Amino acid sequence: MTIRSRFAPSPTGYMHIGNLRTALYEYLIAKNAGGSFILRIEDTDQERFVEGAVDVVYETLKDVGLIHDEGPDKGGAFGPYIQSERLPLYKEYADKLVDLKGAHYCFCSAEELEEKKQAAEKQGKAFKFDDPCKHLSLEEARERIKNGEKYTVRQTIDPFKKTTFIDEVYGRITVENKTLDEGILLKSDGYPTYNFANVIDDHLMNITHVIRGNEYLSSTPKYNLMYEAFGWNIPTYIHLPPIMKDAHNKLSKRNGDASFQDLKAKGYLTEAIVNYIALLGWNPKTEQEIFSMEELIKNFNIQGINKAPAIFDIEKLKWINGVYIRNMSLEDFHKKALPYYEKAIKRKLDLETLSKVLQPRVNVLSEIIDLVDFFDEMPDYDLEMYCHKKMKTDLDITRKVLPVALELLQDKKAFESLEAMHEALMTLPEKMGLKNGQVLWPIRTALTGKQFTAGGATEAAYLLGQEETLARLKKAIEKVG
RNA sequence: GACCCUAUCAUCUAGUGGUUAGGAUACAACCCUCUCAAGGUUGGUACACGGGUUCGAAUCCCGUUAGGGUCGCCA
Numbered sequence: 009m010t011i012r013s014r015f016a017p018s019p020t021g022y023m024h025i026g027n028l029r030t031a032l033y034e035y036l037i038a039k040n041a042g043g044s045f046i047l048r049i050e051d052t053d054q055e056r057f058v059e060g061a062v063d064v065v066y067e068t069l070k071d072v073g074l075i076h077d078e079g080p081d082k083g084g085a086f087g088p089y090i091q092s093e094r095l096p097l098y099k100e101y102a103d104k105l106v107d108l109k110g111a112h113y114c115f116c117s118a119e120e121l122e123e124k125k126q127a128a129e130k131q132g133k134a135f136k137f138d139d140p141c142k143h144l145s146l147e148e149a150r151e152r153i154k155n156g157e158k159y160t161v162r163q164t165i166d167p168f169k170k171t172t173f174i175d176e177v178y179g180r181i182t183v184e185n186k187t188l189d190e191g192i193l194l195k196s197d198g199y200p201t202y203n204f205a206n207v208i209d210d211h212l213m214n215i216t217h218v219i220r221g222n223e224y225l226s227s228t229p230k231y232n233l234m235y236e237a238f239g240w241n242i243p244t245y246i247h248l249p250p251i252m253k254d255a256h257n258k259l260s261k262r263n264g265d266a267s268f269q270d271l272k273a274k275g276y277l278t279e280a281i282v283n284y285i286a287l288l289g290w291n292p293k294t295e296q297e298i299f300s301m302e303e304l305i306k307n308f309n310i311q312g313i314n315k316a317p318a319i320f321d322i323e324k325l326k327w328i329n330g331v332y333i334r335n336m337s338l339e340d341f342h343k344k345a346l347p348y349y350e351k352a353i354k355r356k357l358d359l360e361t362l363s364k365v366l367q368p369r370v371n372v373l374s375e376i377i378d379l380v381d382f383f384d385e386m387p388d389y390d391l392e393m394y395c396h397k398k399m400k401t402d403l404d405i406t407r408k409v410l411p412v413a414l415e416l417l418q419d420k421k422a423f424e425s426l427e428a429m430h431e432a433l434m435t436l437p438e439k440m441g442l443k444n445g446q447v448l449w450p451i452r453t454a455l456t457g458k459q460f461t462a463g464g465a466t467e468a469a470y471l472l473g474q475e476e477t478l479a480r481l482k483k484a485i486e487k488v489g
Numbered sequence: 490g491a492c493c494c495u496a497u498c499a500u501c502u503a504g505u506g507g508u509u510a511g512g513a514u515a516c517a518a519c520c521c522u523c524u525c526a527a528g529g530u531u532g533g534u535a536c537a538c539g540g541g542u543u544c545g546a547a548u549c550c551c552g553u554u555a556g557g558g559u560c561g562c563c564a
Contacts, residue, residue, distance in 0.1 A: 195562040448523030
């Protein structure tokens with residue numbers, strides 16, 4: 009049997025991390041077995057329609073490398089792949105399900121129901137829908153429909169039975185049917201609800217593996233009842249635990265948490281995000297932590313999926329992102345860093361060398377901004393900064409070092425390359441009978457005004473160039489008196 | 490409230506009856522070093538609780554507690 013899995017987002021205009029992980033697992037499960045990955049757009053909620061939201065889905069999947077084999081933009085043998093274009097199908101199968109006694113027509117209006125609910129609430133009673141339409145004869149119901157009455161189709165459930173299903177990660181689950189709600193399958197506007205559309209589409213599209221969040225675990229028995237009523241094969245279920253923001257809250261855009269787009273904007277690499285979320289809820293049973301998409305496809309297995317929720321740990325993502333950055337070629341890193349340089353640096357400087365200095369020091373690309381701001385403008389700093397116990401240096405030493413450095417750096421040759429600068433500066437400690445740190449700490453401070461910088465005096469001087477370096481040294485000499 | 494699900498370091502997790510409870514992130518220390526990183530070495534921290542079953546339970550069973558989910562003409 010060829011595995012067919014599907015990603016079925018309702019387009020909201022952004023991709024949240026939980027959805028992306030679901031899509032990833034769906035893709036990996038299919039591709040691991042050489043199967044197909046199908047994209048289906050679930051746009052049955054007319055009230056939540058967002059312009060352009062479908063494009064975000066396409067762009068994200070493409071960026072991440074989850075290539076779907078069938079979908080609205082690609083076609084396929086089981087289309088249409090947009091639910092709003094499948095309306096006649098749902099109606100047809102709803103009627104069929106009524107014939108099969110798996111559903112019934114209901115003429116109660118939403119308002120009526122709401123009234124009943126509120127009345128029950130007022131009395132402090134738990135609301136139980138009595139569903140008068142359930143007892144209508146089929147002839148009578150069809151007559152009322154013919155007369156143009158608004159109606160919905162509700163699932164019909166035998167309350168005296170039990171329903172059991174197997175989930176590949178949670179195992180065997182059994183519930184008593186009386187705890188199941190006879191929910192609406194077809195709305196009065198003719199659109200199906202998720203509960204119905206999913207069953208119909210998954211069956212019609214030959215989906216073999218249904219992979220989704222575990223919030224659907226409790227409604228799965230209802231889907232099975234429909235499959236059974238239709239006499240259809242039940243798919244393999246794989247329910248995924250949620251990704252949490254903390255111990256209590258799910259990760260969600262609504263809580264102000266980062267979406268895939270947000271993470272990208274912050275300077276996280278697509279590959280790193282994918283790598284991280286693959287590991288959030290799945291373990292490869294080895295100690296490997298860095299996986300390319302090819303490796304994920306090769307190694308992914310359902311047995312490694314966890315049952316317990318996982319908290320999204322941005323620190324670990326940062327680390328993984330840093331690993332990816334350090335593994336990049338200098339050219340690639342430079343390309344990624346360029347937009348950030350443009351934002352933060354007006355002065356002209358050797359950006360290639362800057363990239364060389366920065367690459368091992370950056371975990372998230374947006375960190376670049378804070379790392380390079382001193383190039384444009386010398387920050388204010390306290391004289392105290394020249395006193396450094398560990399470097400065994402202080403103001404007195406600084407007063408001696410800075411003028412010597414100023415003189416040394418009059419020589420243009422030092423600015424020809426990072427190596428030349430290093431060589432030049434390293435002559436100072438010996439000449440002055442001082443330790444490296446005693447000489448270089450003051451110079452670096454004078455050039456950067458910062459407690460910490462990426463690179464040392466050598467890098468700062470070389471990158472600033474002769475003119476600016478000399479100017480800053482002069483200023484510092486004035487400052488220390 | 491009813492039903493379903495979950496429970497190992499701060500975090501992600503390994504572990505499927507016998508382990509000094511392993512790894513990674515984070516944290517700390519040290520080394521390296523012109524600061525900061527990177528790299529290297531080392532370290533501390535966990536089986537929610539209570540009962541069983543068993544010669545022996547993180548592992549099996551029951552309960553408690555805690556948390557999550559579902560109960561929409563949302564998905």
